[in-house]
Amino acid sequence: MATIDPTLDRVEFAEQILGLSPFDHQREALRRPEPVILLVGGRRPGKTLTACIAGLHAVTTRRDSDWLVTGPNADKPRWVIGEMLDLIRSSKIADQVAYDEEAMRLHFPGSGSAAIGVPPTGGQLRGPGRRLIGAHIEEAGHCPPGILRDLRYGLADRREEGAQLWISGSPWGPPDHFFHASWRLARDGDPDFWTPDPPWRSEMNPRLPRGWLERERARLNSIEAASELDGLWVEDGAQFFPRALLESCVCDLEMPPLLGAPA
Amino acid sequence: MIPRSILTLDVGVTYDSSVLTRWCRLAGVSALNPGHDARPVLAVQVHVFPQGAPLIDVVNATLAVIERTRPAYVAIERSGVGAMPCQMIERTVRQRMPRQKMVWCSIHWGPEMKLAAYSLLRWLFERRQIVLRRDPVPLRQLAGVRVERAVRGAKIGAEDPSIHDDVADALAFGALPYTAKGGRIVCGLARLVDSETAAPEAEVPELDEPVTATGGELRLYERPPLQGIEDSQLWMPPGVEPKDPRLRARPEMVAAPDDPIPMRRKE
Numbered sequence: 001m002a003t004i005d006p007t008l009d010r011v012e013f014a015e016q017i018l019g020l021s022p023f024d025h026q027r028e029a030l031r032r033p034e035p036v037i038l039l040v041g042g043r044r045p046g047k048t049l050t051a052c053i054a055g056l057h058a059v060t061t062r063r064d065s066d067w068l069v070t071g072p073n074a075d076k077p078r079w080v081i082g083e084m085l086d087l088i089r090s091s092k093i094a095d096q097v098a099y100d101e102e103a104m105r106l107h108f109p110g111s112g113s114a115a116i117g118v119p120p121t122g123g124q125l126r127g128p129g130r131r132l133i134g135a136h137i138e139e140a141g142h143c144p145p146g147i148l149r150d151l152r153y154g155l156a157d158r159r160e161e162g163a164q165l166w167i168s169g170s171p172w173g174p175p176d177h178f179f180h181a182s183w184r185l186a187r188d189g190d191p192d193f194w195t196p197d198p199p200w201r202s203e204m205n206p207r208l209p210r211g212w213l214e215r216e217r218a219r220l221n222s223i224e225a226a227s228e229l230d231g232l233w234v235e236d237g238a239q240f241f242p243r244a245l246l247e248s249c250v251c252d253l254e255m256p257p258l259l260g261a262p263a
Numbered sequence: 264m265i266p267r268s269i270l271t272l273d274v275g276v277t278y279d280s281s282v283l284t285r286w287c288r289l290a291g292v293s294a295l296n297p298g299h300d301a302r303p304v305l306a307v308q309v310h311v312f313p314q315g316a317p318l319i320d321v322v323n324a325t326l327a328v329i330e331r332t333r334p335a336y337v338a339i340e341r342s343g344v345g346a347m348p349c350q351m352i353e354r355t356v357r358q359r360m361p362r363q364k365m366v367w368c369s370i371h372w373g374p375e376m377k378l379a380a381y382s383l384l385r386w387l388f389e390r391r392q393i394v395l396r397r398d399p400v401p402l403r404q405l406a407g408v409r410v411e412r413a414v415r416g417a418k419i420g421a422e423d424p425s426i427h428d429d430v431a432d433a434l435a436f437g438a439l440p441y442t443a444k445g446g447r448i449v450c451g452l453a454r455l456v457d458s459e460t461a462a463p464e465a466e467v468p469e470l471d472e473p474v475t476a477t478g479g480e481l482r483l484y485e486r487p488p489l490q491g492i493e494d495s496q497l498w499m500p501p502g503v504e505p506k507d508p509r510l511r512a513r514p515e516m517v518a519a520p521d522d523p524i525p526m527r528r529k530e
Contacts, residue, residue, distance in 0.1 A: 172402070227406075241385060251478070251481075253394065255306055
């Protein structure tokens with residue numbers, strides 16, 4: 001049987017190089033060609049892992065290319081880059097990577113490519129056009145509204161080479177936030193956007209015990225369960241703190257650390 | 264040391280996590296927002312301990328924060344699994360810092376108190392007096408809080424007592440609820456956030472510091488100056504300077520009028 005070249009196919013890359021076996025729903029996402037991939041879903045169906053595979057494929061199969069990872073705060077990209085590092089360290093190409101923890105940079109000296117974590121500020125995300133082959137926005141619903149605009153033009157330079165923006169998270173954000181708005185575009189068939197329909201549910205991850213999931217569903221109220229387990233955008237009149245109200249009070253201030261460092 | 268704040272702790276053992284929160288009052292809000300009525304605005308920080316974290320670790324971490332920052336108020340749930348940690352923390356603090364003035368709010372959490380505390384939170388959110396970080400965990404949990412009809416009035420949360428509400432409850436403890444004489448539920452925070460009864464806002468000159476904004480368009484410095492939760496003592500983050508170089512040279516000019524400690528001291 002003919003083997004598909006893992007440099008051309010992300011599912012083969014995951015299997016042959018990373019030693020993973022993606023679930024069916026992840027395979028479908030990994031083979032999508034659209035410029036913007038929105039992985040919307042509940043908790044733990046494998047959204048972040050799928051985006052990490054896409055990122056690692058991008059930087060290990062191209063020279064002098066960057067994959068940016070960002071999220072709601074500085075901790076989140078650091079965590080995602082750490083996940084990518086773990087995947088590489090247990091793979092066939094573990095010896096090809098160098099990691100700079102302080103710079104949140106996963107570097108491949110042989111090819112000159114890198115996966116780089118950046119905080120969600122315009123200054124960090126604007127500008128890097130020529131080297132940029134892709135980006136991943138983690139927990140997108142909680143990210144500042146302007147970052148999609150900052151990233152999408154940077155990705156346009158290498159669109160013909162397959163540059164992609166991966167956006168992942170469980171449903172969160174008002175209708176005019178880029179995560180929610182992009183999801184609607186994808187759902188309504190915009191050719192530049194793709195999202196799984198229906199959104200990924202927690203139970204699609206067979207590693208999560210079914211009984212535990214059922215008990216978790218019973219423990220959550222209907223709003224939380226729809227969002228956290230089924231990946232659905234929901235809002236109802238019984239919410240004591242409507243999301244729009246919470247969003248109006250959200251701002252990332254640089255406060256003195258709560259634990260562990262001098263005040 | 265940062266100005267005195269409110270510290271809250273909700274203790275969880277198995278299903279719920281232990282959650283520590285700190286409430287700091289932001290200074291200089293009026294100067295950045297023309298027309299602002301100087302109502303206190305509080306930035307809330309949340310730390311969620313790993314699920315199943317040993318209680319002794321939670322106690323030690325909380326003690327370390329108390330010793331380091333000397334909060335004005337400490338609110339811990341005294342009922343249920345919080346009983347022993349609460350006693351341990353209070354006793355240890357009294358032993359180690361016998362002269363430190365600190366208000367202890369031992370919370371006996373129940374439906375009526377919960378409704379009162381959550382209602383104050385809602386009031387403060389509506390009035391843009393709370394600023395939360397973009398942290399998905401507390402935001403998701405708060406968005407999941409529901410008010411439901413109950414036999415006597417309304418009830419916050421779900422019927423199932425095991426529902427995830429650790430972060431939301433820890434935040435609600437910041438309302439400093441207690442049962443006053445006659446059985447009435449009172450929230451101590453109300454006095455600290457009402458511009459009629461709160462300490463005056465500390466004066467802050469224009470700073471050489473980037474400005475950001477909440478979703479409700481309240482402008483704030485990215486590294487905000489803070490003031491005491493019940494006084495006007497001003498604290499500036501390291502490296503944050505007034506825009507006017509003359510004020511940098513003369514720190515007494517930028518100290519709050521009733522502040523015994525200048526904003527900056529010459530080294």
